[in-house]
Amino acid sequence: MKFQPPKGTRDLLPGDARKLQQIIDVCRDVFEKYGFEPLITPAFESFELLSAKGGLGEAVKDEIYYFKDKSNRELGLRFDLTMPLARVVSSISLSKPFKRYQIEKVWRYDNPAFLRFREFWQADIDVVGSSSLLADVECVVVTCEILDRLGFENYYIRVNNRKLLQEEFEKFLKTEEMLEVFRTIDKLEKIGLEGVEAELKQKKIDSKKILEILKISSLKDAPDNEGKNELEKFLNLAKTFGIEKRLKFDISLVRGLEYYTSIVFEINLGTKVSCGGGGRYDNLIKMIGGQDIPATGISLGLDRILEVMKENKMFKEEKSGTKVFVANVNSSVIDNAIKIVQELRKNRISAQMDLMERNFSKQLEYASNLDIPYVIIIGPEEIKRNKFKLKNMKTGEQRELTLQKIISLLK
């Protein structure tokens, strides 16, 4: 056990890698059905971009993998897929709306904990160029369709309009105070109202103001201000799409990243931890030097979805993706085994043959260890008769069939 994956990272062995791939396939399929187009960007970005105002803020260096290349360029592994998108959109001109998806790894130098990794997969969609609430709703609709397809039943999506809080807070908070208050409220689900109160006290917010903040953050209905209009329009559109029952209004939802400007959402699978979220970020592209382009998007945390699905046994358990193993009774029939395994593969059947020059019983043992459901047995007799034994490894049942019959059976 000499070498391990670096702290906070992990290997996905075939069982888990196949499961993650299934999730990725569903995401991609749904994204593409909604007209989102793929984008691929480098794993690392210039530190200047990563530390630009709007993202993780000044503390970014503590939260990312930072390094210099051999020409002393300051770089860092990307902490999300939004900053790279904003970079691309700010530097080239694309037809609007630009609907892009990206399913790749991101890295954060966080303290590893339950369901918190330093390397993790995100599946993002964003609509760039549209200020219409239809774009925000579509992102949530896509998310619901993915979660439905994956088999989740009790998930919900918390929704808020940051403007609701902002407009109320503006009545008694200074602009400098606002961001600090937002950062604290973001932790409400984690630390509770008492925790928020304590942290705001520590931040030297006036106690009368704290009382008011706590009152507003606990409202069950949206206060009557401009943000409410937007939120209602959003909810009406959600109704037309038939996803309204999945939404839960939560005025305390603000989300950590500074770049969000209005509608924000967070996905909850019924567990304590969120498995993604997003919202509208109308200023980010301009902030990093691009044009004034509105944008909205959502990000799914695939590692967490994977773990919750495993926990709830939502996957069919398969040790191997192979459908059939072609076993030879001895080495004199290798050439025939090759021909047969290739014929199976030509017919799109996942097949393996012995690559170890092992005896027959060892071959069966391997197929059984890997839970390969079928074995075809090839020997000199079978070749003469042009019929082969097909063994069902679960039931033990054996039938002698022509290769054509076997192929049509396995297909």
Add this chain to the structure above:
Amino acid sequence: MKFQPPKGTRDLLPGDARKLQQIIDVCRDVFEKYGFEPLITPAFESFELLSAKGGLGEAVKDEIYYFKDKSNRELGLRFDLTMPLARVVSSISLSKPFKRYQIEKVWRYDNPAFLRFREFWQADIDVVGSSSLLADVECVVVTCEILDRLGFENYYIRVNNRKLLQEEFEKFLKTEEMLEVFRTIDKLEKIGLEGVEAELKQKKIDSKKILEILKISSLKDAPDNEGKNELEKFLNLAKTFGIEKRLKFDISLVRGLEYYTSIVFEINLGTKVSCGGGGRYDNLIKMIGGQDIPATGISLGLDRILEVMKENKMFKEEKSGTKVFVANVNSSVIDNAIKIVQELRKNRISAQMDLMERNFSKQLEYASNLDIPYVIIIGPEEIKRNKFKLKNMKTGEQRELTLQKIISLLK
């Protein structure tokens, strides 16, 4: 144009990202048909692993992205997918043969040049645990099937057995000299016989020895030693698989990495640059502290395959993956447009609707800019009659049809 991708890296915009995805899909499909299972490993590894004997050798620090995390752990972005596989296999016990595939990015701090990037995609398969030549051949068979499926016609795979050279060189070279000579011969295709001669002189190899080296490296047929047996067995198996016409024996092929022990291959698409290769590395897993496990594998360079395919116009050109755009004649019918676009998506048709609150002609313009092949036109009249105009954007032809008809037509 403030922020750019870091030097040596690039963004793949939707057109190219879709093309790369097509290549990845073909690789995955073929890999899985041959019973290879996916593995996913972290983007970075401990520097101790990356610098272990057998891989890039002592110079590794100059050739990788090296960094320390905040606890001063020495890390580096992986330079290939073989060292991570060797790490996994050396630390856990898996049924043998372990047939794994991995399609991910790797990074090398190389001088960027034509078709040479610092971040690039590799698609690897390896068979771990088998010392049979069947395993080596299967890797090449898989490669040929992928290249066939992608539409390549004039590709070939250079093959050699390192042992051929080794056995001949052992007759007159010292062990210390051997590795240096191998490194130089590896460049033969690039720098020619004269270049090899010059470099060997520079390395202070005796001029009589150089003459002998050049003679052996130019042999058209394998010299009569033990390596020849293996090579012939390999070629016979290749014949049984029907890929012998794709193979070119090349005694000068050694490949740069130290870990190769016998059969090596390199893929040539008919261009000057190689787009991948591999071979047998029976000692690597033991060298990094694992058991004595033989292994062989092949690696495809997907960025190069992508660029060669683009160059040769081997892709269907598509600006968008969207099949149909649902255009509304005015905002009064948005709800109907939503219902229709969702119905299309439910039928697995990639569809978009207006997310910009634009007027009708601007919507058509967007669909046309993206080369979306069909537009469905929704207006109050159409809704009343329950028939909608389906416009073929290429021919301009318009037909009025029920949604059901449209769906079965577009499917």
